[in-house]
Amino acid sequence: MLSLVLPTSNEAGLDYLPRILERFAGRENVEVIVVDNASHDGTRERIADSGVHCIDLPHSNRAQRLNAGIAQATGDWVLLHHPRSLAPTEAPALVAALPEAVRWGAFSHAFDMAHPLLAWTSWYSNHVRLDCAGIAYLDHCVVARRDALPHHPVPNLDIFEDTALSRRLRARLGKPLRLPQTAITSAVRYRHNGVWRQAAMNQVLKLGYAARLPHSWMNRLYERGLSLNG
DSSP, X not given: OEEEEEEESSOTTSXXXXXXXXXXXXXXXXXXXXXXXXXXXXXXXXXXXXXXXXXXXXXXOHHHHHHHHHHHOOXXXXXXXXXXXXXXXXXXXXXXXXXXXXXXXXXXXEESSOOHHHHHHHHHIIIIIITTTOOOOGGGOEEXXXXXXXXXXXXXXXXXXXXXHHHHHHHHHOSOEEEEEEEEEOOHHHHHHOHHHHHHHHHHHHHHHHXXXXXXXXXXXXXXXXXXXX
């Protein structure tokens, strides 16, 4: 069985949540666990309509919601699914067919917006950051064998929790496998802020993470005008 952990926080404004639930809820050998940050925009109603298990975790960051979902997972594999990404329909079969030697990995990345810089960003994310450095962002939709995960595997950070998780798993399990099938990710931040401005912001935040600036402050900067990473 595949346990799909979906951390949500006021997701109704975009169309990814219903597409994720339509794609995976109710499927045989797929356990969908939604962990919600007390959403008040209709997200909870959409989750309830799908019939999947939902854990209410108010005043939580995404790392805490991921850990709460992982703690409830019963499948052989856990899929950490970004709430504004869409893993391939065949993800459960693809993950189940992975060789025993594979302990963790992630799908290839692409944006839902055509732009040369975004195409390059996805190429870099796939071939340099993931293949070479072993860092998988959550929007790749990360998969791991449940029995290989440590207790509360996702570090309690408001931002870059996926980078910290990747480093923890890489040290424990080795480099991840990048699956060739693609997870499509929303480019909502780039649409809202402008492609080049958002790309510059991302690089500034990476420098801030390397410099160990407070993660709560960096997340507030990242979230200005959007509040997507609650």
